[in-house]
Amino acid sequence: MKRLLPTLRADQTSESLISVINTIQIAAKEISFRLHQGALAGVLGSTLDENIQGETQKKLDVVANQLLKSLLLESPNVHAVASEEEDSVVDSPNSGHYLVAFDPLDGSSNIDINGGVGTIFSILRKPEGEETSESMFLQPGKAQVAAGYVLYGPATMMVLTTGKSVRIYTLDQTVGEFLLTQEKAEIPKDTTEFAINMSNRRHWADPIKAYINDLLEGKEGPRGKNFNMRWNAAMVSDVHRVLSRGGLFTYPWDARKPKKPFKLRLMYEAAPMAMLVEKAGGKASDGYQRILDIVPEHIHQRVAVVLGSANEVDACLKYHKQYPKPY
C-alpha cells in the first residue's frame, strides 16, 4: 500500500506543500495517539478557559491546538496560522509560502464520551504584498491549495485533496504511517439520508422547516421516498459518512442566538469541507451561494452550511428560493 507522501509526489505536488502536509500528519498522529489513550493520557475533561468564540475549551482542544500550532510554526514553508482556538492569526518566524487555518479538534463534545472527533485543515497560498497577516487569510475557499481532515474514529483516517481527487488514507498503527486506502472518494448524486440537529427545529427559518418536513413525510409526502437521519455532533464524522455513502448534511441559520445565528466556522470547517465535497462530486452551499465563493470578512466568521449529494443539495436549495431569506 502506498504511503501518504509518495502519493503526493506522484502527482507533482510541490515539495513545499508536501512538507506542510507532512507537518500536519505528524501532529495528527500525535493527537491520534493521545486520543486513543483516552483517560490514560489525562486529556479528557474541560479546562477553565474559554476560546475567542466563548466556548469552554476541552483539554484536548488545547493540546491539539498546541501541537498543530507549534509544529506548523517551526516549518520553513509556513508564514502564519489561524486556529479556531486562537484569538488572532499567529505569525511564524519563517516567511514560508503557505497559510494554514485549522479546527484542531472538531466535535469537542464527543471527547468525553469516546465518540468520533477530528481535525480539519485548510491550506492557502500567502498572497504577494504587504498585507497584514489577518487580511492574508481572507481569501475565498476556492483559493485553497489543499484541504482535508483527520477522523480519529475506530480507525484514524486522513481525507485530503490538493485540488485533484479526494484521497483517503488510513493510519496503520503498527508502522505509524498513513496508507492510501481509497484513491478517489465519490459522493453519490442521490441519497435518502440527512443530518441535522433536529432539536433546533423550532428555531429554524421557513426554508429548512419546509424542506425537513417534506423529508419526514417520507413515501407519502412530496418527495415520494423515505429518508433516514444520522447526527454525530462532529462535522468530521458526519461529512465522512457523506463522503463514504452520500447524504445531506446541514447546519442552517437559526434564531436561537440573534447575534450568533450560524454555528459552523467558514475558514476552519465550512470552506475545507466544501472543497473536499466538491472535489468528490458533491455540492456545498450556504443556502444562497456556493461556500467556496464566500470571501471571509474576518477569520472567525460563521456560516450556514448545506452540503453533500449534488441532487439532494439542489432539492434543499429550491426551498431557499421559495421562501424569504431570514437574514
Ligand SMILES: O=P(O)(O)OC[C@H]1O[C@](O)(COP(=O)(O)O)[C@@H](O)[C@@H]1O
Ligand atoms: O452541538 P450541536 O448543535 O449538535 O453541533 C454540532 C456541530 O458543532 C461542531 O461540533 C463544532 O465544532 P467544534 O467542536 O470544533 O466546536 C461541529 O463539528 C458539529 O457539526
Ligand SMILES: [Mg+2]
Ligand atoms: Mg469544529
Ligand SMILES: [Mg+2]
Ligand atoms: Mg474545534
